[in-house]
Amino acid sequence: MPSLTHLQQLEAESIEIMREVVAQAENPVMLYSVGKDSAAMLHVAKKAFFPSPPPFPLLHVDTTWKFQEMYKLREKAAKEAGMELIVYKNPEAEAQGINPFDHGPLHTDMWKTEGLKQALDKYGFDAAFGGARRDEEKSRAKERVFSFRSENHQWDPKNQRPEIWSLYNARKAKGESIRVFPMSNWTELDIWQYIRLENIEIVPLYFAAPRPTVERDGLLLMVDDERFPLNEGEEPVTRSVRFRTLGCYPLTGAVESEAASLNEVIQEMLLTTTSERQGRAIDHDASASMEKKKQQGYF
Amino acid sequence: MVDAQSYQAEALIGQDIEAYLAAHEEKTMLRFITCGSVDDGKSTLIGRLLYDSKMIFDDQLSALEAASKKSGTQGEAIDFALLVDGLAAEREQGITIDVAYRFFATEKRKFIVADTPGHEQYTRNMVTGASTADLAVLLVDARQGILTQTRRHAYLVHLLGIKHIVLAVNKMDLVDFDQMRFDEIVADFTHFAANLEMTPPLAIPISGLAGDNITQKSANTPWYAGPALLPHLETVELAEDAAQQAPFAMPVQWVNRPNLDFRGFSGRLAGGTVKPGDKVRIVPSGKTSTIASIVTMAADASQCDLAEAVAGQSVTLTLKDEIDCSRGDVIAAADNPPLAADRFEASLVWMDETEMLPGRAYELRIGTQAVSARIQAPKYAVNVNNMEHLAAASLGLNEIGVVELATDRPVVFAPFADSQKLGSFVLIDKLTNATVAAGMLHFSLRRAHNIHWQAVDVDRAAHAALKGQQPKILWFTGLSGSGKSTIANALEKKLHANGKHTFLLDGDNVRHGLNKDLGFTDADRIENIRRIGEVAKLMTDAGLIVLTAFISPFRAERDMVRALVPAGDFIEVHVDTPLDVAERRDVKGLYKKARAGTLKNFTGIDSPYEPPETPEIVVNTTELSADEAADVIIAYLDKH
Ligand SMILES: Nc1nc2c(ncn2[C@@H]2O[C@H](COP(=O)(O)OP(=O)(O)OP(=O)(O)O)[C@@H](O)[C@H]2O)c(=O)[nH]1
Ligand SMILES: [Mg+2]
Numbered sequence: 001m002p003s004l005t006h007l008q009q010l011e012a013e014s015i016e017i018m019r020e021v022v023a024q025a026e027n028p029v030m031l032y033s034v035g036k037d038s039a040a041m042l043h044v045a046k047k048a049f050f051p052s053p054p055p056f057p058l059l060h061v062d063t064t065w066k067f068q069e070m071y072k073l074r075e076k077a078a079k080e081a082g083m084e085l086i087v088y089k090n091p092e093a094e095a096q097g098i099n100p101f102d103h104g105p106l107h108t109d110m111w112k113t114e115g116l117k118q119a120l121d122k123y124g125f126d127a128a129f130g131g132a133r134r135d136e137e138k139s140r141a142k143e144r145v146f147s148f149r150s151e152n153h154q155w156d157p158k159n160q161r162p163e164i165w166s167l168y169n170a171r172k173a174k175g176e177s178i179r180v181f182p183m184s185n186w187t188e189l190d191i192w193q194y195i196r197l198e199n200i201e202i203v204p205l206y207f208a209a210p211r212p213t214v215e216r217d218g219l220l221l222m223v224d225d226e227r228f229p230l231n232e233g234e235e236p237v238t239r240s241v242r243f244r245t246l247g248c249y250p251l252t253g254a255v256e257s258e259a260a261s262l263n264e265v266i267q268e269m270l271l272t273t274t275s276e277r278q279g280r281a282i283d284h285d286a287s288a289s290m291e292k293k294k295q296q297g298y299f
Numbered sequence: 300m301v302d303a304q305s306y307q308a309e310a311l312i313g314q315d316i317e318a319y320l321a322a323h324e325e326k327t328m329l330r331f332i333t334c335g336s337v338d339d340g341k342s343t344l345i346g347r348l349l350y351d352s353k354m355i356f357d358d359q360l361s362a363l364e365a366a367s368k369k370s371g372t373q374g375e376a377i378d379f380a381l382l383v384d385g386l387a388a389e390r391e392q393g394i395t396i397d398v399a400y401r402f403f404a405t406e407k408r409k410f411i412v413a414d415t416p417g418h419e420q421y422t423r424n425m426v427t428g429a430s431t432a433d434l435a436v437l438l439v440d441a442r443q444g445i446l447t448q449t450r451r452h453a454y455l456v457h458l459l460g461i462k463h464i465v466l467a468v469n470k471m472d473l474v475d476f477d478q479m480r481f482d483e484i485v486a487d488f489t490h491f492a493a494n495l496e497m498t499p500p501l502a503i504p505i506s507g508l509a510g511d512n513i514t515q516k517s518a519n520t521p522w523y524a525g526p527a528l529l530p531h532l533e534t535v536e537l538a539e540d541a542a543q544q545a546p547f548a549m550p551v552q553w554v555n556r557p558n559l560d561f562r563g564f565s566g567r568l569a570g571g572t573v574k575p576g577d578k579v580r581i582v583p584s585g586k587t588s589t590i591a592s593i594v595t596m597a598a599d600a601s602q603c604d605l606a607e608a609v610a611g612q613s614v615t616l617t618l619k620d621e622i623d624c625s626r627g628d629v630i631a632a633a634d635n636p637p638l639a640a641d642r643f644e645a646s647l648v649w650m651d652e653t654e655m656l657p658g659r660a661y662e663l664r665i666g667t668q669a670v671s672a673r674i675q676a677p678k679y680a681v682n683v684n685n686m687e688h689l690a691a692a693s694l695g696l697n698e699i700g701v702v703e704l705a706t707d708r709p710v711v712f713a714p715f716a717d718s719q720k721l722g723s724f725v726l727i728d729k730l731t732n733a734t735v736a737a738g739m740l741h742f743s744l745r746r747a748h749n750i751h752w753q754a755v756d757v758d759r760a761a762h763a764a765l766k767g768q769q770p771k772i773l774w775f776t777g778l779s780g781s782g783k784s785t786i787a788n789a790l791e792k793k794l795h796a797n798g799k800h801t802f803l804l805d806g807d808n809v810r811h812g813l814n815k816d817l818g819f820t821d822a823d824r825i826e827n828i829r830r831i832g833e834v835a836k837l838m839t840d841a842g843l844i845v846l847t848a849f850i851s852p853f854r855a856e857r858d859m860v861r862a863l864v865p866a867g868d869f870i871e872v873h874v875d876t877p878l879d880v881a882e883r884r885d886v887k888g889l890y891k892k893a894r895a896g897t898l899k900n901f902t903g904i905d906s907p908y909e910p911p912e913t914p915e916i917v918v919n920t921t922e923l924s925a926d927e928a929a930d931v932i933i934a935y936l937d938k939h
């Protein structure tokens with residue numbers, strides 16, 4: 001038999017991790033953000049437990065500001081996987097009408113960071129799968145596959161539990177929880193290749209199409225619905241754009257592109273000279289901002 | 300070479316993406332680490348590899364340039380280490396604290412590299428990175444030569460079974476690319492490696508900072524005949540390929556049971572290959588069956604059965620027969636299954652601030668099995684400088700030694716030298732949940748096999764029946780002077796008066812005889828309780844109701860005794876007297892001595908007491924007299 005290819009190895013490792021969580025945790029959940037990484041992770045989960053459906057629910061921590069096309073795929077993907085979909089919206093953020101236009105960083109804090117903590121507490125989930133990869137960002141490159149959070153959901157990067165071989169230790173004290181990153185060792189290119197090989201459905205926003213856009217603070221934003229407040233004299237311009245990563249539409253920058261097929265997207269990605277997260281407003285601040293966010297409980 | 304390669308790759312990506320992806324999909328993957336002493340240039344080397352293989356994007360490069368000026372160690376020039384040292388604390392101190400994983404690819408292979416910390420303090424993070432590596436690049440600063448940490452890492456890498464080691468003599472630019480210096484260091488290391496019975500590694504003179512002998516041979520070292528680092532990494536053999544040659548074995552992770560018609564066993568192959576029709580044996584039960592199918596998910600339903608699976612793959616197997624098999628079992632080749640045993644010799648790397656406690660029960664994880672294990676005092680610890688064996692009573696943080704251990708039931712295993720997956724284990728502290736040690740099994744000890752239980756006809760039930768009572772252990776625990784002995788005494792009198800057969804084991808009477816060789820260190824306290832527990836168990840086998848009155852400060856040991864007898868037979872009685880009350884009573888004057896410092900390791904003063912979390916009975920002596928307390932316990936016994 002020839003050696004396993006790198007994608008076969010990565011898939012086997014991710015499957016092993018998911019099964020360990022199901023065997024060791026009491027009440028696991030999979031965080032599902034509808035992006036391409038979530039799509040790949042969900043696909044691996046389906047393979048890990050086939051012919052059973054994955055034995056845990058999907059959780060979407062919603063901000064009400066995602067792209068419309070994401071909401072559409074969310075329902076469909078959960079149904080096809082035969083999994084329960086839990087959508088959680090932070091009621092305080094909802095009541096206060098927190099939005100990315102008026103509230104800046106508070107938007108992410110309340111909807112995502114707070115919303116996630118509330119959802120995990122509400123349902124008593126003790127292990128949550130996330131699709132984060134170590135190649136995304138410097139502090140993620142340092143995080144264990146099984147990453148522990150204190151009762152207040154905090155990460156202590158200077159005191160991580162040793163993680164030896166594949167002998168994952170999911171034991172935890174009452175109140176503590178675990179974030180598990182089964183896709184830790186995948187790169188952006190691996191994810192794309194896997195999507196291509198396994199024919200995984202992703203949100204069409206990843207492919208170039210003419211879309212209404214405006215330029216704000218160096219980011220090309222898509223006017224996805226009527227809530228987008230246009231400035232005096234500002235007119236949406238139709239441009240051929242696509243997205244390298246998906247989040248809240250007012251915070252996610254598009255790139256101008258003609259890449260309308262998977263091969264073309266991968267080709268463009270390979271020839272590009274800027275890193276993926278540049279399109280996200282959240283990481284722009286300080287070098288160590290993601291580390292700080294995670295210490296506060298951001299996924 | 301990489302430059303030329305990546306240029307070709309770029310052309311191919313532009314012209315024929317399909318062909319490029321097809322080629323890329325077939326690439327294998329090598330996992331390696333950089334290790335060595337503090338500041339030898341591990342992080343810098345990885346930064347260099349990423350940079351040279353064009354993994355650094357423009358925006359990252361400009362951020363790096365800015366960061367280098369602000370907190371770099373290279374003045375105005377780029378400090379490549381900052382690409383890898385991602386934690387704020389690391390960037391502030393210019394050191395690596397935890398392992399970082401980085402990714403890059405060449406035309407031939409994909410690489411996952413783990414940058415490990417050089418500081419001794421963070422050895423467990425180094426072990427974390429090394430445990431999944433196929434290869435280790437051991438760096439040496441050409442000016443410093445081989446240091447203690449270099450030897451420690453070399454030994455750990457060897458111990459963890461990493462087959463390929465590269466000795467990278469770094470910072471050659473700072474010694475004028477001097478061949479003599481290089482040869483000297485290599486000879487020094489070869490001498491050390493001989494102690495380890497390790498084949499001398501490939502040695503390469505490099506400069507991580509300047510890029511010499513990294514992607515291609517450097518003009519600065521015309522005297523060096525070997526390969527540059529990256530071409531070597533592209534060609535070494537992968538660990539998983541070797542695992543395919545081993546006999547088939549798969550630890551069961553999870554039983555897949557969607558409905559009554561399907562029962563599959565999910566796991567990742569630890570070794571060998573498997574096909575439908577293969578005869579298999581479930582260990583430890585020894586039952587045999589035949590593989591019916593290897594199931595996977597595929598878009599096309601006819602593709603859901605695989606013809607074969609190999610080491611490293613995660614699959615779900617179905618068997619032809621309905622036999623008992625669950626998580627922890629190993630499905631293996633019928634004619635060559637791994638063995639099961641309950642006593643072992645093993646190497647241990649201790650990774651916790653709290654030192655190893657011989658006699659304490661830890662959770663041992665091996666494959667998908669979890670059992671309780673007790674370690675004996677080390678046979679020896681290893682001096683990492685010269686591999687000398689040192690006498691040791693225990694192992695502290697980052698110490699390495701050889702121990703014997705016993706598990707509470709047989710575990711399926713293979714010697715680590717034969718199988719990384721079936722021979723590696725971790726120990727977990729049951730109270731803190733911390734992973735405290737990584738272990739490598741050498742072999743099983745025969746002794747366990749030879750002790751056969753003498754089958755007796757007059758058994759526990761027969762003894763109890765003759766006495767007309769249900770044997771129990773009434774385990775009193777509490778601070779010194781809390782009233783354990785007084786209450787136990789009162790209780791025994793009442794039970795005796797009721798015609799019960801009882802026996803009271805008390806701190807003082809046992810300490811004078813059975814346990815007179817033991818002191819009051821943590822390790823001795825554990826052994827003390829272990830012996831009392833075993834004696835109490837034998838007495839319950841004889842049909843007695845046993846009362847014990849010992850401080851027994853640690854939860855783990857009380858739970859250990861609880862596990863010795865059938866559920867319900869162990870009754871924990873917490874004599875809950877607050878410290879200040881017990882101290883005020885100070886019947887034996889011990890608290891005074893402890894406070895004065897003339898009595899060491901005194902529970903409640905300079906040694907901890909861990910109160911029971913869910914005792915069967917709690918007695919509050921500030922509210923009840925000893926006689927009333929005894930009545931409370933009798934009432935409990937009547938009810939249960
Ligand atoms: N001149 C020269 N300097 C180097 C070379 N490699 C590394 N350095 C410098 O040596 C210092 C330490 O480098 P690091 O890469 O941080 O060392 P490290 O081994 O990762 O250190 P720890 O992870 O903290 O153990 C930095 O100032 C580097 O710039 C080299 O090849 N030549
Ligand atoms: Mg370093």
